[in-house]
Amino acid sequence: MSSSILITGASSGIGKALAFELAQKGYSLALASREADMLSQVRKDIIAAHNPPAVAIRPLDVTDYDDVFKAVTEMSDELGGLDIVFANAGIGLGERVGRGDFEKARRTIEVNLIGAIATVDAAAAYFLNRGKGHIVGTSSVAAFRGMPKSSAYCASKAGFAIYLEAVRAELYKKNIDVTVLYPGYIDTPLNNMLKNRPFLISVEKGASIIARLIEKRVKSSTVPVYPWNIFGRLLKVLPTGVIAKM
Numbered sequence: 001m002s003s004s005i006l007i008t009g010a011s012s013g014i015g016k017a018l019a020f021e022l023a024q025k026g027y028s029l030a031l032a033s034r035e036a037d038m039l040s041q042v043r044k045d046i047i048a049a050h051n052p053p054a055v056a057i058r059p060l061d062v063t064d065y066d067d068v069f070k071a072v073t074e075m076s077d078e079l080g081g082l083d084i085v086f087a088n089a090g091i092g093l094g095e096r097v098g099r100g101d102f103e104k105a106r107r108t109i110e111v112n113l114i115g116a117i118a119t120v121d122a123a124a125a126y127f128l129n130r131g132k133g134h135i136v137g138t139s140s141v142a143a144f145r146g147m148p149k150s151s152a153y154c155a156s157k158a159g160f161a162i163y164l165e166a167v168r169a170e171l172y173k174k175n176i177d178v179t180v181l182y183p184g185y186i187d188t189p190l191n192n193m194l195k196n197r198p199f200l201i202s203v204e205k206g207a208s209i210i211a212r213l214i215e216k217r218v219k220s221s222t223v224p225v226y227p228w229n230i231f232g233r234l235l236k237v238l239p240t241g242v243i244a245k246m
């Protein structure tokens, strides 16, 4: 039987590209995001390109927390079980501190942190009941160091990474793996307005690396692994004056 994965944020960017990548490898897919029309189109295109065993779609706003729990159950029922849940949905609004952007900061924490935690909690409940599973979450290299004009985004990603580490420890010996991904710059609508995107990779390349990391069930990794595994460490020790210019 094919492996099955639920991906949140599957209508665009990394989630969508990973869905194509895993469809090609024969996975059954459960795809969720807010935009039902975009999900329908993604499903149509994936079936035309790779004809995987199953593609279920479901509109889901991860800040509708009760619905996140329903979505995991419903999509599992539709596919006949889920092996992996990928908490990937996220936003990057470019908020500035002290300049009237509090609503952007609040929304960022609601989607990227609380929505992601709801997704992981729902997945953990499902996998504990099933006796096995794999939880994957998208953090970011922004978790390594607080950067200007994205304070809430950095906080959301650092918070989510630590949350996932704690979940891994809590589920130790429960036959549930936890993978934390720290992408650098991957070319998607989230960041394509930025002038400076160091070490940028295409979304197809990013999805192929992520698929490999998921299949290896790694505990954590930057995406791509190199140079962010080194540059991430460097980010932590750069002086504030250097970070302030970024």
Ligand SMILES: NC(=O)c1ccc[n+]([C@@H]2O[C@H](COP(=O)([O-])OP(=O)(O)OC[C@H]3O[C@@H](n4cnc5c(N)ncnc54)[C@H](OP(=O)(O)O)[C@@H]3O)[C@@H](O)[C@H]2O)c1
Binding pocket: 008, 009, 010, 011, 012, 013, 014, 015, 032, 033, 034, 035, 036, 038, 060, 061, 062, 063, 088, 089, 090, 091, 092, 111, 112, 115, 138, 139, 140, 141, 182, 183, 184, 185, 186, 187, 188, 189, 190, 191
């Ligand atoms: N691209 C990068 O370089 C990069 C680097 C580090 C981390 N990341 C992280 O990777 C993840 C995916 O980002 P991306 O680059 O692929 O961006 P993207 O192309 O903008 O995709 C974001 C996805 O999240 C969904 N989404 C947003 N708000 C949602 C909500 N409230 N409920 C459910 N789904 C929601 C969007 O779908 P709808 O609008 O249809 O809901 C979309 O499918 C994010 O967590 C992002 O922070 C990206």
